[in-house]
Amino acid sequence: MHFSFQNILFLLVAVAGFGLFFWQARKIRANILVGRDRDMSGNVNERLWKTLLVAFGQQKMFKRLTPAVLHLIVYVGFIVINIEVIEILVDGLFGTHRFLQFLGPLYSALTATNEVLGALVILAVAALWWRRNVKGVRRFTGPEMRAWPRLDADVILYIEVILMTALFTMNAADLKLHGADLPGAYPVSQFLTGLLPDSPTALHVLERIGWWAHIVGILLFLNYLPSSKHFHIIMAFPNVYYSRLVPQGQFSNVESITHEVKAMMDPSYQVPAPATEPDGSAAAPTPFGAKDVDDLAWTNLLNAYSCTECGRCTSVCPANLTGKLLSPRKIIMDTRDRVEEKYNSPLIFNPNLYGKEAKHSEQEQLDKENHTLLRGYVTPEELWACTTCNACVEACPVNINPLESIVEMRRFLVLEESAAPNSLNVMFSNIENNGAPWAFSPSDRFNWADDLFVTDKAAVAQR
Amino acid sequence: MEKRQINVPMMADLAARGETPEVLFWVGCAGAFDDRYKRVTRAFVRILEHVGVNYAVLGMEESCTGDPAKRAGNEFLFQMQAMQNITTLNGYGIKKVVTACPHCFNTIKNEYPALGGEYEVIHHSTFLQQLINEGKVTAEGGESFKGRRITFHDSCYLGRANNIYEAPRAVLEVLDADLLEMKRCKTNGLCCGAGGAQMWKEPEPGKKDVNIERAEEALATLDGNAEVLRNLQGAESTAPALPAGSNHGGSVIAVACPFCMTMMADGVKNKERESDVQVFDLAELIASAEGLNA
Numbered sequence: 001m002h003f004s005f006q007n008i009l010f011l012l013v014a015v016a017g018f019g020l021f022f023w024q025a026r027k028i029r030a031n032i033l034v035g036r037d038r039d040m041s042g043n044v045n046e047r048l049w050k051t052l053l054v055a056f057g058q059q060k061m062f063k064r065l066t067p068a069v070l071h072l073i074v075y076v077g078f079i080v081i082n083i084e085v086i087e088i089l090v091d092g093l094f095g096t097h098r099f100l101q102f103l104g105p106l107y108s109a110l111t112a113t114n115e116v117l118g119a120l121v122i123l124a125v126a127a128l129w130w131r132r133n134v135k136g137v138r139r140f141t142g143p144e145m146r147a148w149p150r151l152d153a154d155v156i157l158y159i160e161v162i163l164m165t166a167l168f169t170m171n172a173a174d175l176k177l178h179g180a181d182l183p184g185a186y187p188v189s190q191f192l193t194g195l196l197p198d199s200p201t202a203l204h205v206l207e208r209i210g211w212w213a214h215i216v217g218i219l220l221f222l223n224y225l226p227s228s229k230h231f232h233i234i235m236a237f238p239n240v241y242y243s244r245l246v247p248q249g250q251f252s253n254v255e256s257i258t259h260e261v262k263a264m265m266d267p268s269y270q271v272p273a274p275a276t277e278p279d280g281s282a283a284a285p286t287p288f289g290a291k292d293v294d295d296l297a298w299t300n301l302l303n304a305y306s307c308t309e310c311g312r313c314t315s316v317c318p319a320n321l322t323g324k325l326l327s328p329r330k331i332i333m334d335t336r337d338r339v340e341e342k343y344n345s346p347l348i349f350n351p352n353l354y355g356k357e358a359k360h361s362e363q364e365q366l367d368k369e370n371h372t373l374l375r376g377y378v379t380p381e382e383l384w385a386c387t388t389c390n391a392c393v394e395a396c397p398v399n400i401n402p403l404e405s406i407v408e409m410r411r412f413l414v415l416e417e418s419a420a421p422n423s424l425n426v427m428f429s430n431i432e433n434n435g436a437p438w439a440f441s442p443s444d445r446f447n448w449a450d451d452l453f454v455t456d457k458a459a460v461a462q463r
Numbered sequence: 464m465e466k467r468q469i470n471v472p473m474m475a476d477l478a479a480r481g482e483t484p485e486v487l488f489w490v491g492c493a494g495a496f497d498d499r500y501k502r503v504t505r506a507f508v509r510i511l512e513h514v515g516v517n518y519a520v521l522g523m524e525e526s527c528t529g530d531p532a533k534r535a536g537n538e539f540l541f542q543m544q545a546m547q548n549i550t551t552l553n554g555y556g557i558k559k560v561v562t563a564c565p566h567c568f569n570t571i572k573n574e575y576p577a578l579g580g581e582y583e584v585i586h587h588s589t590f591l592q593q594l595i596n597e598g599k600v601t602a603e604g605g606e607s608f609k610g611r612r613i614t615f616h617d618s619c620y621l622g623r624a625n626n627i628y629e630a631p632r633a634v635l636e637v638l639d640a641d642l643l644e645m646k647r648c649k650t651n652g653l654c655c656g657a658g659g660a661q662m663w664k665e666p667e668p669g670k671k672d673v674n675i676e677r678a679e680e681a682l683a684t685l686d687g688n689a690e691v692l693r694n695l696q697g698a699e700s701t702a703p704a705l706p707a708g709s710n711h712g713g714s715v716i717a718v719a720c721p722f723c724m725t726m727m728a729d730g731v732k733n734k735e736r737e738s739d740v741q742v743f744d745l746a747e748l749i750a751s752a753e754g755l756n757a
Contacts, residue, residue: 063651063699138696249624250573254538258578261542265550289536316647316697318654318677323670385667388534388659389619394650395699410536424535427663431540435526436492437663446522448494448501449471453757454509457604459465 010092010215017219024226028305031339035298036286040242047241050399055240060397064312067131070124074160077121078233081114081167088215098174101183111184115171118164119188125164129157139311144330149229149309156230163217170210172196177203232308236398239306242299243399248390251407254288289411292372293339296405303400304336313392313402319385326385328392328402334377335405374409383409384421466757469512474519474555484519486590487557489571491564492527493721499728500563500721506750507563507587513755514599518561524551530566533574535660542578545570549580563587563746565620565720566658572625586621588631588719588745595637605754608638611713613748614645614684616677616727617652618720631719634745638752640715645684646695646702653677653697657722678716678730685714685740716742 053059058075061068090099101107131137132153140153172192175182177200196203225231262269275283290296313328314320320327374380383406392402413419420428427437435442477484488511494504511518529544548571552560560582562568572584594600613635621627628649635642647653656666656673666672683691716731718724728742750756 063701065700247569247573247625249569249620251533253574253577254542257538257542261539261546264543265546288538316651316653316699318656318673319667319669321653321697322656322666322673322676324667325669326667381667384664385669386659387619387654387656387661387673389654390623391619391651391654391697394623407534407536411538412536414536415539420535420537421664423664424660427531427535427660428537428540431527431529431532431544435544436496437527437531438492438496440492440496442523442526445490445495445525446471446520448490448504449469449508449520452469452471452505452508453466454469454512455755455757456465456467457513457754459467 004095007093007095013216013219014089014092017216017222021219021222021226024223027344028226031343032298032301032305034294034339034343035296035301036294038297038299040299043245046245050243050245051237051241054243054397054399055237058397060395060399063395067128067310070127070131073117073120073124074128077117077124080117081121083110084114084167085215085218088211091211092215098183107183108185111171112187114167115186115188118167122161122164125157125160129154132157139315142311142314142327142329144327144333145309145311149333152228152230153309155224156228159217159221159224163214163221166210166213166217168192168210170207170214173203173207173210177207229307229309232306232398235302235306239302240399242302244401248393252404254411256286257288287412288415289413290405290408291374291412291416293335293342295412296335296373296408300401300405300408301335301339303402303405304332304339306398307332307336307400308398309333310397312395312397313400316391316395318387318389318391324382324385325379326382328406331378331382331402331405332400335373338373338377374412378409380413380419383413386410469508471508471522472519473522474557475522475524477519478555483556483558485517486559486561487552487555488518488520489528489560489562489564489567490520490525491562491567491721494563495525497721497725500724500744503563503721503724503744503746506744506756507746509750509755509757510591510594510600510746510753513753514594521551526551528567528570530570531660531663533570534658541574545575545578545580549575549578552580552582557582559583559585561585561587561590563719563721563744565618565624566722569620569624586625586627586630586719588621588634589627591634591745591749592630595634600637600749600753602637602639602749602752603754605756606751608640608715608748608752611640611715612643612685613638613640613715613717614643614681615648615717615719616645616655616681616723617648618718618723619652619654619658621719622652623650631717631745634749635717638748643684644703645680646692646698647680648703651697651699651702653680655718655720655723655726657726662722662725672730674726674730675733678727678734681716681727682731682734682736682740685716714740715748716740717745717748718742719745 058068058072061071087098087100090096100110103110132140168189171186171189173196175186175189176193176196196206225234259271263271274285277283287295293301307329309329311329314330317326317328386403386406388403388407390403430437430439434440436445472484474484474487488508490504493500495501526547527544528548529541532544533541560571562571562584565586568584568586571580571582575582591600615631615635617628621631632642653676654673655677679691680695682688716727718727724742724744731737731740731742
């Protein structure tokens with residue numbers, strides 16, 4: 001062990017890399033918490049079990065086999081290869097060389113697994129790139145998949161290949177330098193040594209380049225995540241943990257309305273005192289439903305940061321399949337764009353630099369005056385096309401719920417703006433006046449029972 | 464065949480006699496007013512009468528559950544309806560509710576408890592499955608469905624909304640028919656296009672209507688039309704294998720929801736296939752297989 005300039009440099013790089021990431025993560029946490037309160041505590045065991053199955057176990061990915069296998073390879077590779085990051089950190093800080101070698105045969109197993117997984121990751125990433133850029137899987141297209149989201153998707157794949165290349169450069173150079181004395185097993189790099197120069201100096205430099213590229217690449221990637229859809233590798237876990245446990249058909253109850261309705265039906269009903277600000281003054285009344293991102297629940301904003309824009313939701317949406325404007329993925333992407341526009345965009349690789357039109361289409365229906373999530377990003381036409389069928393919710397591999405946000409915005413349109421389509425207003429007044437959504441007279445409600453007969457099988461059998 | 468007239472028991476009459484029924488049959492607005500779905504209501508009541516279930520209906524005291532208002536975002540109207548119905552149901556001390564409408568089912572089961580209405584709520588597909596399991600319904604003595612092709616269209620509010628996929632299929636199994644699954648079925652099932660209050664409005668502009676898309680899939684499944692099935696979008700890779708062979712005529716699209724009924728029947732009509740493909744609710748199929756229609 002010997003300290004050198006490299007160790008000090010490494011310490012600075014590592015502190016800067018992790019520090020910047022935590023600074024960004026705190027800003028995003030604040031962005032998510034602008035959402036309305038929603039108690040998601042309790043049911044810890046059920047939530048942990050769900051996280052284990054859906055997030056760690058990728059349960060919902062396996063509805064589509066090919067992408068599930070390719071994704072699993074990259075996912076397992078990511079987790080296992082990151083064990084090596086522990087070694088890189090220790091080696092980098094203390095000047096050790098392959099610190100984990102004390103594990104003996106286990107170390108060989110680890111390095112061998114890393115090498116095999118690394119090679120598989122490169123193959124899987126190539127297949128994923130092919131699916132996205134050559135084969136043209138339908139769900140990777142759509143009006144919301146504009147310049148930035150498309151570039152982002154490819155950048156992630158390129159970074160993964162660069163990281164794996166750095167790993168192999170490091171291992172192959174190290175192997176050629178030390179030969180059989182190098183601890184560990186290198187089933188892939190042993191075939192790569194022939195490609196490298198023979199000079200020990202060159203090999204040493206190559207090994208350092210590979211080593212530095214790997215760890216610096218990881219730190220840069222870590223700081224790219226908060227700007228990218230790839231943030232899902234972290235956010236998927238809390239998102240699944242905090243996902244709804246109630247049946248998908250159960251829509252949330254608006255409690256403030258419950259108090260109003262109870263007071264109307266029973267004048268003696270005591271409406272609870274309105275919430276107060278910390279200084280004792282009455283809190284500003286919250287609107288019914290959602291007009292902007294801060295009217296949504298914090299879990300809806302957590303959803304937006306967990307989305308990797310895979311488009312499974314949109315690909316099964318009956319409205320989208322039949323050519324309507326609605327795309328559940330767009331609602332989720334709009335939510336993230338809007339929360340970063342309204343609150344500060346804390347990001348170092350700021351995707352806003354690409355300009356608005358790179359992120360979402362400038363639809364003519366969008367309201368330039370009221371630049372809010374509703375109307376400024378999401379048009380009523382999209383919202384009214386939803387059949388509330390829950391196909392998007394069911395399809396999402398990380399339990400994002402676009403339907404909740406859609407219904408919240410519908411509530412705002414109806415309850416705050418009375419802006420429902422006219423035919424729905426007719427339906428509302430039918431329910432109010434006739435107790436049925438159609439214009440039938442309530443006195444005809446029991447007519448179905450007229451002249452109703454049944455075969456008397458018991459009597460038939462007796463005969 | 465001997466037949467007898469049914470005097471559908473009204474909850475108010477039972478209460479006046481101090482009786483409580485074992486189960487309240489929630490008819491729903493479509494079941495009460497829609498001419499096509501009234502036939503489902505009548506079929507289900509025939510089954511209840513045949514089996515001798517102790518049931519009652521609310522009659523004119525029933526009112527819309529508020530489902531379409533809630534899905535459309537009118538929470539105020541929904542809660543007004545819900546509280547009114549809960550007052551009625553609680554006033555009669557109702558413990559158990561059965562309904563043939565997945566929307567009423569979902570609303571009463573999942574959304575009434577928060578407003579003070581807690582009941583055991585079951586959908587008629589589950590209820591029929593129980594009657595079959597108990598041996599009370601055998602699907603014998605009536606129309607035979609043996610060898611006929613039937614495909615079941617999942618209702619969103621029964622399936623994804625409440626995870627009921629097997630009960631309707633178990634009910635159909637007793638018919639001894641040739642049951643075919645559509646590619647987009649169960650958790651991957653495609654909506655008929657009527658949910659979320661779409662039933663009461665024109666669809667937004669698009670390439671086609673959702674019910675046409677779904678009817679095309681159902682017809683292609685019954686016909687064994689591999690080309691149409693291959694080109695379907697949005698099917699997950701767990702989709703069932705394509706069925707082979709051609710349609711023998713007299714095929715059935717089975718539904719378990721009044722809105723699916725309307726949408727699928729319109730879709731079949733749009734494709735001019737009413738002559739050889741019919742849309743039936745589970746209760747209708749069971750009532751005719753059991754020979755209860757009189």
